[in-house]
Amino acid sequence: MSALKLGLKLGCIADDFTGATDLANNLVRSGMRVVQTIGVPTSPLAADVDAVVVALKSRTIPAAEAIAQSLDALKWLQAQGAEQIYFKYCSTFDSTPEGNIGPVTEALMDALGTDFTIATPAFPDNGRTVFKGYLFAGNVLLNESGMQNHPLTPMTDSNLVRVMQAQTKRKVGLIDYKTVALGASAIRDRIATLRAEGVSVAVVDATSNDDLHLLGPALKDMPLVTAGSGVAIGLPANFGLKPSLQASQLPAASGLQAVVSGSCSVATNAQVAHFKASGRPAMAINPAALMNGQSEAVVQQVLAWAAPLLKDGPVLVYSTAEPEAVKAVQAQLGVAEAGALVEHALASVARGLVDLGVRQLVVAGGETSGACVQALDIAQLQIGPQIDPGVPWCHAPSETGGLHIALKSGNFGTEDFFSKAFGVLQ
Numbered sequence: 001m002s003a004l005k006l007g008l009k010l011g012c013i014a015d016d017f018t019g020a021t022d023l024a025n026n027l028v029r030s031g032m033r034v035v036q037t038i039g040v041p042t043s044p045l046a047a048d049v050d051a052v053v054v055a056l057k058s059r060t061i062p063a064a065e066a067i068a069q070s071l072d073a074l075k076w077l078q079a080q081g082a083e084q085i086y087f088k089y090c091s092t093f094d095s096t097p098e099g100n101i102g103p104v105t106e107a108l109m110d111a112l113g114t115d116f117t118i119a120t121p122a123f124p125d126n127g128r129t130v131f132k133g134y135l136f137a138g139n140v141l142l143n144e145s146g147m148q149n150h151p152l153t154p155m156t157d158s159n160l161v162r163v164m165q166a167q168t169k170r171k172v173g174l175i176d177y178k179t180v181a182l183g184a185s186a187i188r189d190r191i192a193t194l195r196a197e198g199v200s201v202a203v204v205d206a207t208s209n210d211d212l213h214l215l216g217p218a219l220k221d222m223p224l225v226t227a228g229s230g231v232a233i234g235l236p237a238n239f240g241l242k243p244s245l246q247a248s249q250l251p252a253a254s255g256l257q258a259v260v261s262g263s264c265s266v267a268t269n270a271q272v273a274h275f276k277a278s279g280r281p282a283m284a285i286n287p288a289a290l291m292n293g294q295s296e297a298v299v300q301q302v303l304a305w306a307a308p309l310l311k312d313g314p315v316l317v318y319s320t321a322e323p324e325a326v327k328a329v330q331a332q333l334g335v336a337e338a339g340a341l342v343e344h345a346l347a348s349v350a351r352g353l354v355d356l357g358v359r360q361l362v363v364a365g366g367e368t369s370g371a372c373v374q375a376l377d378i379a380q381l382q383i384g385p386q387i388d389p390g391v392p393w394c395h396a397p398s399e400t401g402g403l404h405i406a407l408k409s410g411n412f413g414t415e416d417f418f419s420k421a422f423g424v425l426q
């Protein structure tokens, strides 16, 4: 198959799966037609879109592997004609002194032959703001936000210039809020000054979407942008694109509807309770019942329960439970084993529901989403309309007409999310 000659504008590399969707969602809302791929595709892009987000799982793997995967993604994006590259990481700058944000940034700069980029995780819509180089999560500094206790990437310093400098041999500087407020030309002047001082990575202050819109034009023609998902809102305008409903248009939805939930987050617990209270059919999966090779039998029971109900509207299959119940199961099975057992069962349920004719599927939980997407053999997702901040409907094409799927990470979404999601597609 030869590559279509498409006008791919932005090529994005995201260091995790739900982060990729978050970025894609911001781009769509700012007027770009976007496809998200699961890993680096092995064939050329087959859709006419403005941006592609390649979703990697490279946030906490060894830096050398993260670099190798990111360079693979870069090569593929360049082969599709991407005009600008965007390396997307978490809005809490999840990393360690070993990386992976610094080393991946450096490798991408080398590969692109560029000597300057920015680094800012600011995402004001989600309460992540950068002021004088310090990252705030909500009303507190990052290192007081709970992120200082993260099991894999504890963030104990909120000064992003220091954090980034610890991860890179290149010199790191700051474009502060006063410069940003003056707009693109002042930002460009500041970049020229920093360059003259030997700086090649600049942390940029941004405390509002206005700041991100002021920053956007200054990034036109910068070969590489590194950021959280926030900076994306200022980029589509550089390519002459404006927010439009067309960017989020997906093929018409049809088929049966279902929700699969493996998230045990506070918001998801409330969403499950709300769905049940609304009188819709819901079936719980008890992780203990999956032990001793019983998983497949449980999956078949669930599918037999769902089959006659689906014609009357959405059904919910969930393992979602309150923290005490989760802890009890984890004590019995081990944390990783319990997670894997439940993810595998829910992924089989998702596969079975699609075999029963479900074509509109909501999945709750980041890891659960990963497992379901894998079980459903989904390689590419076109990003559609937003249900709630950070959660868009997506469309996965297939020979059987395709599947509309929404992947909701734990604490996203309002209480009525599972009911209202389907309304967004109508």
Ligand code: ADP
Pocket (backbone or CB within 6 Å): 262, 263, 264, 265, 268, 287, 319, 320, 321, 325, 326, 329, 330, 338, 339, 340, 341, 342, 343, 364, 365, 366, 367, 368, 369, 408, 409, 410, 411
């Ligand atoms: P979130 O986005 O809320 O973090 P995830 O799907 O990423 O949700 O993570 C939830 C994890 O908890 C998954 O590994 C899932 O399999 C596991 N899990 C789900 N339900 C239960 C349960 N009842 N007991 C123990 N573990 C569970």
